[in-house]
Amino acid sequence: MEWIFEPWPWYVAGPLIALIMFLLIFVGKQFGMSSNLRTFCTMCGADKKADFFKFDWKAQRWNLVVVVGAALGGFIGSHYLSNDIAVAINPETISTLQDLGFSSAGNAYLPDELFSLEALTSVKSLGLLLLGGLLIGFGARYAGGCTSGHAISGLSNLQLPSLIAVIGFFVGGLFMVHVLFPLIF
């Protein structure tokens, strides 16, 4: 059972993600996490500002329960199922990141330079996290889904729009990492 405390390999994680999608399908729902962001907007009264938010958010409560579960799962995974927080990425990736100024690469789960509590006091890292969030929220709704809705659910159902969206995810991600990161960091 010692393996459970080690990072789980792709051939364990991938099939489990497929299982999660099928469990949701078999309880009559679908796998899509970004739609919760729209639900939050409506719960905060955004339906008074734009028609896009006029929908019966209570019909989406099931997905909010999934959100609570996802957070509990993160707590369980990090507190009870892990010995070490270091993510053993490729040594080449580590040296590229160290050249960019990410000295925590290879020793942490998230980079201290962006996510530590000290980083929150820096306007730059706070601004970058906020900007990242804005792009995620705006882009996911514009594209009608995120990694779970398009890359997993949509592609599994052989949807061409999902393939276009996933190509977009990679165009954006590659541009950020290869062109913008050297300018930002």
Added chain:
Amino acid sequence: MKRTLSYLFIGILFGIVMYKSEAASWFRIYEMFQFQSFHMYGIIGSALVLGVAGIQLIKRNNIKSFFGEPIRFVPKERGFTRYMVGGTIFGLGWALAGSCPGPIYTLIGAGYVSIIVVLIGAVVGTFIYGLLKDKLPH
């Protein structure tokens, strides 16, 4: 109540898998976009092989849900612009914040307070999309 507990169980499983597979790690997303590891591609690829096969089985055999209801798959609306442009914008954020909308909650649960800033940004981004929706090409 039974249904609510089943959603909670599925969510917990999802959170554990996201954390333990390190798909919720900023570093793994960066490494994926550098093409320096098979890990993330293996996760998505193996999920897809099983996903495609399973959905075909459900469709061809008219398999019913756990509650005996027919399973319906809603096709995505046709289009190009919204998927390409929206997808690219999402990708920029995915690589910068190193997290997609699911793992955000997993990381909050794991105790990373700063990720709440990303969540706030994502909610505001969704709100801005709702305000601009009718003016954007789809």
